[in-house]
Amino acid sequence: MAGSLERADRRRAALMLSPAYLWLTAAVFLPLSAMAFFSLLTDVPFGGRDWAFTLQNYRDFFETGTYALLLWKSLKLGLIVTALCVLIGFPFALVLAKAIKGRAREALFLLVILPFWSNSLVRIFSWAIVLRGNGVLDAAVNAILPWEVRVNLMFSQSAIVIGLVHSYLPYVILTAYLALQAIDDSLIEAARSLGAPRRTILLRILLPLSAPGLIAGAVLIFVPVVGSFMEPRLLGGRVGTYYGTAIEDQFVAVFNWPLGAALSFILLAVVLVILALATPALRKAPT
C-alpha cells in the first residue's frame, strides 16, 4: 500500500517536473550540443549543401590570430568594466547597507534595481543621445566651463565602457548590498569599541565578509560583457569590433555558421572556466 502511494507520488513529481525540464532541454541544452556539432562542419548540413567533418574552424581561431586577438580585447573590456563596477558599486552598497535605515533604504534599493530590469538596448541607446557631438553632455560641459570644448565621446572605447558600466553596475550593488547587509552590526560595534579605526573595520571585517558577494557580482558582470555585441556596435561604431560582434557577423552578415558556432563554443568554454573558478564564491553568496 505504502509502496503504491510512493509510486503515485513519484509519477506526479515527474509529471510536474518534466514539461519545464523538457522545454529547457529542447531550447537550451540540445541547441548548445548542436552548436558543438556545427562547429566541426565545413558547411551547414541542410539546404542540400555538401558538408564534412573538419577542425578547420578551430584552426582558424588559433592560426589566424584575428579572432584570438578579438577575444583578448573582449576579455580586457570585461576586466575594465568589472573593475569599474566593483570600485563604484561597493561604496554605494556600503553606504546603503550600513548608513541608511528603514524606508529610505528600501526606496533607494528599488531605485537601483529599476533600471537594471528595464530594457538594456534602450538604455544603451539613451547613452548614444547623451554622448554624441553637439549632444547633451557637450552642452552641459560647455555651460559649466568658461572656455569652449568639443565633447564627442560617441564611437569611442570610452563610450562603450560608460554604456556597459551603466548597464551592469546594479548587479554588483545588488550582490554586495545583500552580502553587507548579512554582516551583523554588533560585529562592527565590537571592533569599534575595541578601538579599531575605520580602515581596519573596512579591511578586516567588511571586505572579507562581503567578498563572496563581490565575486558573485563581478562574475555576473564579466561573463555577459565578454559576450556583448550590441553595446560595442551601437556606442563604438567603427572601433566597436569585439569578439561578440565577430560572432554576430558570422551569423547575420557573413553567414559562415560553422565558424560562428566554433567562435561561440570557444566563448562558452571561456565562460564555463570562469564560472567553475567562481563557483565556491557563488555558492557562498547570499542570493
Place this chain on the structure above:
Amino acid sequence: MTNRLLARLGHLYLGLILVFLYAPILVMAAMSFNRSEFYQLPFDFTTDWYAKLWHNGEILAAAGRSVWIAGTVTAIATVLGTAASIALYRHSFPGKALLRALLFPPIAIPWLITGTAMLVFFFGIGLDRGTPAVIIGHVALALPYVIVVVSSRLATLDPALEEAARSLGARPWTVTRAVTIPWILPGIIAGALFAFAVSFDQFVVSYFLSEPGDSTLPVLIYTSIRKGFTPEINAVSTLIIAVSMALMLLAARRVRFGGED
C-alpha cells in the same frame, strides 16, 4: 573626518550614482518631447513624435507582436515553472540538486551564445526563424526566473500545512489548489511579471531568432538605430522603459528584494 561629514559624503555619493543611472534615461525621454530632429537645443516642447509613432504601422505591428509574444511566454513559463517549483518543494529524490543546478546555465551563459545556438538548432530541425522560434526561446529564458522566484516563496510555506490538508483526506490536486497556490500566489504573480519582462525586453535572442520584417520591438529599434536614429525612436523607447519600470514596481510590491531589515 567627523562622522557627520562622512555621512554627508556618503549621501552625496549615492546621489551622484543615481544621477548617473537615471540621467541618460531622462535625457532620452526629454528629447522625445523636443521638436528638433537632430536633438538640438534650445528645447521646444512638442508631442509630434508620439503622434507620428501612432501612425507608424511598422512600429505598431512590432509593438503588438512583442506584447503578444510576451503574454504567451508568460502564460507558458508561469504554468510550467510553478508546477516544477511545487514538485521540487514537495519531493526529495536523487538528482534534485542537479535539477536546481540546471536552471543556472540559461541565466549565466551569455545570450549571444544561447541565441546563436538556438538559431543553429532550430534551423537544423527545420523550425526556421520566426515567432514560434522566438516564443520557444523566450520561455526557456524565463523559466529559471519563474522557478527561482516561486521557489523562494514556497520556502516560506510550512510543510505541515499541506500535510494537515492531506491527512484530512484532501486529494493531491485539492491540496495544491486550496492550500499551496493561495499561499504562493504573490510569488506566482511576481514570477509572471519577471517572465513578461524577460520576454518583452529581450533583444539578443529575438535578434537571432526573428524573421526580418517580422521582428519584435527591441529588434526593430536596434535595426533602426543602426540606420540612423530619430526622436521617434526616443518616443517608443521612452514608452518601453515606462512599461518595464511599471512592471518591476508591481513585482517589487510582491517580492522583497532588499531582504529583511
